[in-house]
Amino acid sequence: MQRNWKSDWIMYSPIILIEAMINGLLTGSIYALxxxxxxxxxxxxxxxxxxxxxxxxxxxxxxxxxxxxAGIDPYLSILLLAPVFFALGYGVQRFIIGPAAGGDDGNxxxxxxxxxxxxxxxxxxxxxxxxxxITSDLSFSVVELGPFLISTPRLIGFAGSLIVTVILxxxxxxxxxxxxxxxxxxxxxxxxxxxxxxxxxxxxxFGIGCAALAVAAGLLMPSFYVNPRVGGAFVNIAFTIVxxxxxxxxxxxxxxxxxIGIVESLSGLLLGESLGQIGIFIIFILVLLLKxxxxxxxxx
Amino acid sequence: MKLQGYLPILVVTxxxxxxxxxxxxxxxxxxMVTSLIIALAAQGWNIxxxxxxxxxxxxxxxxxxGCYTAAMLQFHFGINAWLAFLMALAAGAGAxxxxxxxxxxxxxxxxxxxLITLAFAELMRILANASEWTGGAAGLLLKLDPGFANMQFAxxxxxxxxxxxxxxxxxxxxxxxxxSRFGAHLVAVRENExxxxxxxxxxxxxxxxxxxxxGAMTAAAGVLYVQNFLYIDANIGFGAWxxxxxxxxxxxxxxxxVLGPLIGTFTLHGLGELTKTFAGRVPGIxxxxxxxxxxxxxxxxxxxxxxxxxRFAPRLAKRxxx
Numbered sequence: 003m004q005r006n007w008k009s010d011w012i013m014y015s016p017i018i019l020i021e022a023m024i025n026g027l028l029t030g031s032i033y034a035l036x037x038x039x040x041x042x043x044x045x046x047x048x049x050x051x052x053x054x055x056x057x058x059x060x061x062x063x064x065x066x067x068x069x070x071x072a073g074i075d076p077y078l079s080i081l082l083l084a085p086v087f088f089a090l091g092y093g094v095q096r097f098i099i100g101p102a103a104g105g106d107d108g109n110x111x112x113x114x115x116x117x118x119x120x121x122x123x124x125x126x127x128x129x130x131x132x133x134x135x136i137t138s139d140l141s142f143s144v145v146e147l148g149p150f151l152i153s154t155p156r157l158i159g160f161a162g163s164l165i166v167t168v169i170l171x172x173x174x175x176x177x178x179x180x181x182x183x184x185x186x187x188x189x190x191x192x193x194x195x196x197x198x199x200x201x202x203x204x205x206x207x208f209g210i211g212c213a214a215l216a217v218a219a220g221l222l223m224p225s226f227y228v229n230p231r232v233g234g235a236f237v238n239i240a241f242t243i244v245x246x247x248x249x250x251x252x253x254x255x256x257x258x259x260x261x262i263g264i265v266e267s268l269s270g271l272l273l274g275e276s277l278g279q280i281g282i283f284i285i286f287i288l289v290l291l292l293k294x295x296x297x298x299x300x301x302x
Numbered sequence: 303m304k305l306q307g308y309l310p311i312l313v314v315t316x317x318x319x320x321x322x323x324x325x326x327x328x329x330x331x332x333x334m335v336t337s338l339i340i341a342l343a344a345q346g347w348n349i350x351x352x353x354x355x356x357x358x359x360x361x362x363x364x365x366x367x368g369c370y371t372a373a374m375l376q377f378h379f380g381i382n383a384w385l386a387f388l389m390a391l392a393a394g395a396g397a398x399x400x401x402x403x404x405x406x407x408x409x410x411x412x413x414x415x416x417l418i419t420l421a422f423a424e425l426m427r428i429l430a431n432a433s434e435w436t437g438g439a440a441g442l443l444l445k446l447d448p449g450f451a452n453m454q455f456a457x458x459x460x461x462x463x464x465x466x467x468x469x470x471x472x473x474x475x476x477x478x479x480x481x482s483r484f485g486a487h488l489v490a491v492r493e494n495e496x497x498x499x500x501x502x503x504x505x506x507x508x509x510x511x512x513x514x515x516x517g518a519m520t521a522a523a524g525v526l527y528v529q530n531f532l533y534i535d536a537n538i539g540f541g542a543w544x545x546x547x548x549x550x551x552x553x554x555x556x557x558x559x560v561l562g563p564l565i566g567t568f569t570l571h572g573l574g575e576l577t578k579t580f581a582g583r584v585p586g587i588x589x590x591x592x593x594x595x596x597x598x599x600x601x602x603x604x605x606x607x608x609x610x611x612x613r614f615a616p617r618l619a620k621r622x623x624x
Contacts, residue, residue, distance in 0.1 A: 050413045102601035108357055111413050112553065112600045115359070119546065120593035123586030131585065230586070234542065238424060241417055276439070277432040283425045290418045291408045 014271065021150045022267045028156035030263015031163040035218040036236055037243035037255040038170065039211025045250030046187040046207040047095075052114040055237025056121035057212055061087060061219030062228040063125060069136045069223070076136055077158070080220035084213045091212025096205035118233065125230035135227040155225035162221045166214060167256060173210075174252075183207055187250075235279075239266070242286040248296030257297065307481060310561060311473045318466055322459035331458045337571045338465035339526045343544060344551035344563035345472040346520030350398075351549065352558035353476075353485065354512040355492025357412070360419030361548040363426055364517040366539030367397045368524025370430060373442045373534045378435075383453035387525045394521020395514040402513035406506055411495070420545070427540035441535030444528065453529045465526050469564065472519055476560045479515075488512055492558070520548060550592055554599050556608030565607050570595065 040054050064083055068074040074082070094117070102113050135141075143154040174180035185193040186203045194200045243262050247254025262282060269281035289296060321334055347361045371390035375381040381389075405418050430436040437443075448456040455461045479485040487508045490498035499505050528534050538544075547567075552558075555566025573595065574588030581587050603610050612619040 050417070098597075102597060108412060109600050109604075111357070111416060113597055115546075115549075116593045116596040116600070119596070120590055123589040123593070126586035127584045127590065238421075245417070274432075277428060280425065280428050283421050283428070286421045287418060287425065290410060290414060290421070291404055294408065294410065294414060 017149050018271070019268070021152075022271045023264050024147075024150060024152060025156060026264040026267025027260050028152070028160045028263070029267065030260040031160045032218050032221050032259075033236075033239055033243055033263050034256045034259020035163045035166055035214055035221070037240045037247070037259050038167070038252065039214040040240050041244045041247065041250055041252060041255040042214075043207055043211045044244065045252075046183055047110075047204050049099075049110040050114070050241075051208075051211070052111060052237070053117035053121060054114075054211070054215070054240060055233030055235070056118040056125075057087075057091075057233070058215045058219060058236050059125060059228065059230060059233035060121060061216045062223055062226075062232065063129065064216075065219045065223045066134055066136055066228055076220050076223040077162075080162075080217050083216040083220065087216035088209040088213040090209075092205040092209035094212075095208035096201060099208075100201060100204060118237075122230050122233060129230060131229060131231075133227045133229040136223050138224065141224050153225060155221075159221040159225070162217065166217050170210070170214070170252075179206060238286075239282060242282050242289075244296075245286060245289050245294070246296050248298035251296065251298035254296055254298035307477055308474070311470070311477060314561065314564065315466060315470045315473070318469075319463065322462055326459070331462060333571065333575060334462050335458075335465055335530055337567050338462070338469050339523050339530070340544075340547045340551060340571070341564045341567040342465070342469050342472050342526065343520045343523035343548040344555075344567055345469070345476055346516045346518070346523065347548040348552040348558065348563045349476065349479065349488075349519065350512050350516035352552045352562060353479065353492065354488040354509060355558075356509065356512070357416045357549070358419040358516075358545075359416040359549065360421070360423035360545050361516075361520050362540045362542065362545040363401065363419065363423040364394045364397055364520035365524040365527070365544045365548070366423070366426055366430065366536075367393050367517070368521025369528050369534045369539040370436055370442075370524075371521070372525040373444060373528045374436065376444055377437075377442050382451065383529065384451070387453065387522070390521050390525045391518045394524075395518040397521075398513040398515070398517025399510060401517075402510045406509045406513075423540050423542075423545060427536050430540055431536035437535070439535065441533060441538075444532040446532060453525075454532070461530060465530075468522055468526060472522070473560060473564070475515075475519070480560055484508070484511065489558075546592075550596055552606075554595055554606050556606035557604070559605070559608050562606055562608055569607055 036054070036058060040051060043049065043051050043054075061083060064086075065076050065079050068079045068082070069076060098117070099110060099113055102109075140155055144151045145154050145157055146152075174184065182193070182198050182203050183206065185196070185198060186200055186207075190200055193203075239262060243255055243258040246261065247256070247258030262285070265281045265285060266278070270278035272278075273280065318334070318338075321330070324330075343361060343365050346364065347358060351357050368390045371393040372383070372386045375386040375389060376383060401419065401422055405415055410418055431439050446454070448454045453464075455464070479488070487498070487503050490501070490503055491505055491508055495505055498508075524539065527538070550570060551566035552563045553566065554570055555564065556562030570592050573591050577588055577591045599606055605612065608619075
């Protein structure tokens with residue numbers, strides 16, 4: 003497939019490019035939501051949760067299943083699934099990851115890798131490798147914004163991500179639980195001496211990360227598809243965002259998510275479907291090699 | 303005393319070598335060849351991830367480089383298979399050196415190193431999938447032309463013995479490293495990098511040697527894959543499956559131990575076949591079992607199967623000098 007770069011650039015009018023950027027920005031806001039959980043868990047527990055993508059795949063299957071079986075609207079299913087996934091995340095951290103890893107960073111990475119392999123293949127065993135989607139009138143509807151056509155589900159996704167971020171910010175800064183989480187992130191030993199139950203806070207953080215995934219799944223499904231391997235694609239994107247924004251930084255994850263959404267959309271437009279993903283990996287490698295602390299990270 | 307360390311390797315190899323005389327069923331042959339190829343890839347992983355303690359999540363990079371170097375040299379230039387094999391080894395070592403030079407010099411360790419190896423493998427997967435030179439998404443198909451000179455064999459047993467010979471050489475190299483000064487440096491880097499540096503170990507050079515050797519060995523496994531199946535595409539060569547296999551086997555068998563990868567591979571794939579027999583051919587069921595084994599090993603038996611043997615049968619373990 004030979005490409006003539008010059009003519010490609012001329013071929014795309016500014017309208018198409020800007021439209022791609024806006025759509026990328028909107029998708030990026032959902033990516034940011036996915037990365038938020040990952041970076042929060044890293045910031046507090048100092049672990050990389052490799053099972054993050056697989057958990058998202060489970061949430062997406064749950065949204066799809068509720069829609070197929072009970073006709074529940076994907077956006078409504080968020081209200082049901084967010085608490086369920088919070089409880090799930092809390093339990094997995096408290097009763098599987100925490101005890102099994104014994105506090106070693108490398109071990110946690112391997113345990114969560116094991117979890118992701120298990121979840122992915124359990125989905126494969128139960129649903130097969132088919133790709134599934136929820137199609138409704140909404141899936142293909144667009145909003146006209148001046149000269150630009152913007153996909154409606156993405157616009158709703160953007161609004162949803164913003165709402166969740168505001169809620170999360172409120173929880174982290176205005177509630178006792180948020181204070182405890184920030185205390186443990188800053189100084190684990192000191193926090194435990196002040197009577198904070200660290201294992202509980204760890205599980206709480208993990209639960210919040212999983213609940214954010216349930217929200218992201220509900221926002222994604224109207225315009226996306228799901229299969230057992232979908233988690234792998236998202237986990238790579240989420241890692242890139244987290245590294246780019248700075249491990250553990252919540253504003254970093256937000257801005258990183260939006261940037262990566264734009265990069266993905268543009269490189270997909272300019273390089274085509276299969277080669278388009280390359281932009282994300284190049285950014286990932288370059289950030290790790292040149293500035294592993296990312297844009298907003300404190301220290302490596 | 304020095305030779306005693308090589309005795310278990312000889313015994314295990316001899317045991318595996320007689321398998322074709324027991325039965326010539328297709329299933330058994332496929333099981334053996336696949337397991338040996340994975341064991342070799344895992345032995346490569348073990349030098350870097352086990353002995354030197356640098357966990358890689360992306361050994362598919364080296365496997366794929368081995369696959370594609372061998373396949374492309376034969377496909378595009380008609381180069382002799384054995385020569386292509388040697389060049390694939392060099393390419394694997396080179397890929398290891400480049401990744402190591404970039405990431406170790408940037409000071410990446412632990413989870414960061416694991417993630418960047420994954421990213422390199424994915425990068426290559428996308429490139430191999432998109433480029434015409436590598437056959438794109440359709441992959442490359444090599445001509446069937448059995449003969450020793452082409453590294454293809456009409457007899458299935460012969461190919462199994464070839465794979466076993468590769469594994470045997472891999473074991474000898476791993477054993478030689480374990481007993482050498484270089485091996486001691488690797489362990490020092492694993493246990494405490496700063497202390498090793500303080501004692502005068504050139505940490506960067508040691509790590510670079512480890513990753514180059516590791517890359518070459520895993521690339522050799524890739525060549526075996528291509529010579530056996532005569533086909534390669536991006537999702538096989540650079541796919542996550544082999545990264546996971548190469549990492550699981552040493553962890554399950556015994557991380558950093560010479561026989562760990564081989565024992566881990568056969569334990570896992572033996573379990574996988576058993577599960578398939580009992581639970582039917584449900585897709586993904588064997589990997590579910592692998593994942594449970596991995597979590598149990600990390601949680602309860604950090605030295606894997608060989609570690610368990612040491613703990614519960616110390617006499618036996620001592621006799622076979624583990």
